[in-house]
Amino acid sequence: MFGGVLERHPKLRFVLYHGGGAFPALLSRLDKGHSLFPACREKISRRPSEFVPHFSFDTVVFDREWLRHLVRRFGAERVVMGSDYPLPMGADDPVAEVRALGLPEADERAILGGNAAALLGVDVAAVEHTNR
DSSP, X not given: OTTSXXXXXXXXXXXXXXXXXXXXXXXXXXXXXXXXXXXGGSSOSSOGGGGGGGEEEXXXXXXXXXXXXXXXXXXXXXXXXXXXXXXXXXXXXXXXXXXXXXXXXXXXXXXXXXXXXHHHTOOHHHHHHHTO
């Protein structure tokens, strides 16, 4: 981000696994550094938090409240389903973890597949029709 890659490539998108790791918690600190240190502004003109639309966060966080926080902070449109497959560390029922949040149906559908389909350029309606 601080290298200017996202400014040079505005269509570039990333999915950050494990709910983005430490990135969501550090984002405000990165913004503060950008405002304080000229070196942090050499290659980017905007605060780091303004690049959030380049990122999505998966659901593999092992903490329902942290998952709820990601949805509240970044929006359901920034969260994609994760499983940790083929590793044994994933949730036993990752779909149930998302459903347990009690989100509006449209947000739940987006997280459970719609967001990933959009990132990959897949027509969800065509996939659902094929799977019937």
